[in-house]
Amino acid sequence: MDIINARKSLGSKIFDFINITVMTIFSVIMLYPLVYVLSISISNSEAVTLGKVFLWPVGFDLTAYKIALVNPDIWNAYKNTLIYVVLGTTITIMLNTMAAYPLSVKQFYGRKYITVYFTVTMFFSGGLIPTYLLISRLGMIDTIWVMVIPTSVTAWNIIVFRTNFQGIPESLIEAAKMEGANSFRIYLQIVIPLSKPIIATISLFTVVGIWNNFFQALIYLNDNRMIPLQNYLRTLIISANFESQSIEENLEAITLMGSGKSIVGLMESIKMAAILVSLGPILLVYPFVQKYFVKGVLVGAIKG
Amino acid sequence: MEKVLSGRKRNILTHLRKDYDLYLMVLPAIVVVFIFHYIPIYGIIIAFQDYNPFDGYAGSEFVGLENFIDFFKDPFSFRVIRNTFYLGALMIFFRFWPPILLALLINELANLKFKRTVQSISYLPHFISTVIIVGMLFRFVSVDGGLVNSLLSSLGIQKINFTVSPEWFRPLYIISMIWQNVGWGSILYLAAMAGISTELYEAAYCEGANRFQRVRFITIPGITPTVIILLILNMRNIVNIGLEKVLLMYNPAIYETADVISTYVYRKGILGSDQSYASAIGLFNSVMALIVVLAVNKMAQKFSETSLW
Secondary structure (H helix, E strand, O other): OHHHHHOOOHHHHHHHHHHHHHHHHHHHHHHHHHHHHHHHHHOOHHHHHOOOOOOOOOOOOOHHHHHHHHOHHHHHHHHHHHHHHHHHHHHHHHHHHHHHHHHHOOOOOOHHHHHHHHHHHHHOOOOHHHHHHHHHHOOOOOOOHHHHOOOOOOHHHHHHHHHHHHOOOHHHHHHHHHOOOOHHHHHHHHHHHHOHHHHHHHHHHHHHHHHHOOHHHHHHOOOHHHOOHHHHHHHHHHOOOOOOHHHHHHHHHHHHOOOOOOHHHHHHHHHHHHHHHHHHHHHHHHHHHHHHHHHHHHHHHHHO | OHHHHHHHHHHHHHHHHHOHHHHHHHHHHHHHHHHHHHHHHHHHHHHHEEOOOOOHHHHOEEOOOHHHHHHHHOOOHHHHHHHHHHHHHHHHHHHHHHHHHHHHHHHOOOOHHHHHHHHHHHHHHHHOOHHHHHHHHHHHOOOOOOHHHHHHHHOOOOOOOHHHOHHHHHHHHHHHHHHHHHHHHOHHHHHHHHOOOHHHHHHHHHOOOOHHHHHHHHHHHHHHHHHHHHHHHHHHHHHOOOHHHHHHHOOHHHHHHHOOHHHHHHHHHHHOOOHHHHHHHHHHHHHHHHHHHHHHHHHHHHHOOOOOO
16 A cells, blocks of 8 residues: 555545545534533523524533532432443343353254244344233333343344354363363353453443433333433433423522523533533543444454 | 154253253343243234233233234324334435445545544444433524524524424434444444455556546445445334334424334333234234345345355
């Protein structure tokens, strides 16, 4: 490529210039909504109501954060999300790797049938209503378990892990067997340590999946103290009639004080502050873990 | 015959005894899948019943295809089927070409650092939740100082209440989808481009091919297999509209364009109490989806050796 890049024609240089410009604009468009959200959250509420905020904040006002962060509901929702993420990811990784290891052992009798048994779920499912009826009959509504168990085992994860485990040199496993290790020890002490990258990748996808999911909680959790962050955000930023009482009370207090803030604008700032508070962890770790995600997509593609 | 059978039985027992620990390891996953995937498949029978919770699956009256017939008589059935296919087709189209275009442009960037930065930024929206995407979208188009309406009014155009206008649902849905997915969708194309041998480019260069010719005759043919496979696989989405985003975006004022099969099922079966009817609609949708998946898989097989099976 070096020879090609060294001598470029004029047309090629013009193209480079246009392409870099277009890609810069594209990057700005990708980031713009996030900057806009940040600006709204710290702008003067008057300016927000009048639509004066386009890119940079107008004025500087952290009231929205004060209100959003003193609200106990958001912290409770945060706590719930963390519990579901930690528990759900642990269960997902445990169950799927444990199922995948035997399926990667060539001499394991019945591995074909068991693989088909899992794969069937990729093509057939009972659908929303029968699943809902089953879960309510099991008494799992309003329990932690409904958030972490029903979706934990997927054919996709098992297949990805199995394919990966098949790449482990058989000589290692044979040697351990000679030493008298049983299958569970081989799984725990050889297979898992040698598969850290793929486990990290699938864990990350699972974490993001649970962190971002709101539908599971929408249909299976009625108890407001149990709802995760996404469902809290949904009530706050999307449903027109926000039910979050403590925020309303705070707003009233501020109006009563006659601070002259615009309620509509302040409410908008609070919504945007809440978005940023919930996006925070993902934005913070994203630059460091991004390459694992990309790797995960490629692993999946080779399989498919 | 009996000898063979008992021999086989003994065989299975030997395997069970020898590899009991392997069986124990796979067992929990088998149980979870049985309970949460296979039992609901059995539960589909309520689509053929007049289900009521007190009598359960066993006691509810069997009504045959009545629920399905009701669905086709339902004044809304045409609307939800039409909306599902319409939105599905739009999604396939706009998931198809924007990532390819982006990948081609990114691939032409010579500065590696800039290239990586653009890639990283473009993947980011993929990790933002649907709730937040819709929340930001609503903020952008809000009538109270939202960006779009502020621009419109500064141009002297009347404000539009986007979230309650049926004609704006699809554009908003698709535009936000492109924003969220274009970067992530380009990963596989970029990987395919990285796999093209640099010797090909150098040879073409020596033959006097200019840059556009190199893209046209080397890069594009190089990614064509990936393009075809991904296009075929994406076709599955035509009847598989994600329920979440529509559910967050719609309201009764825009059901005309926004209500799809899955949201209709949700309203009938979860918010309402017509579980049998909702299951029948859901089953109708799954059967269509399955037909599409099987057809698509056949096509994929024809185009390449790899297959989903």
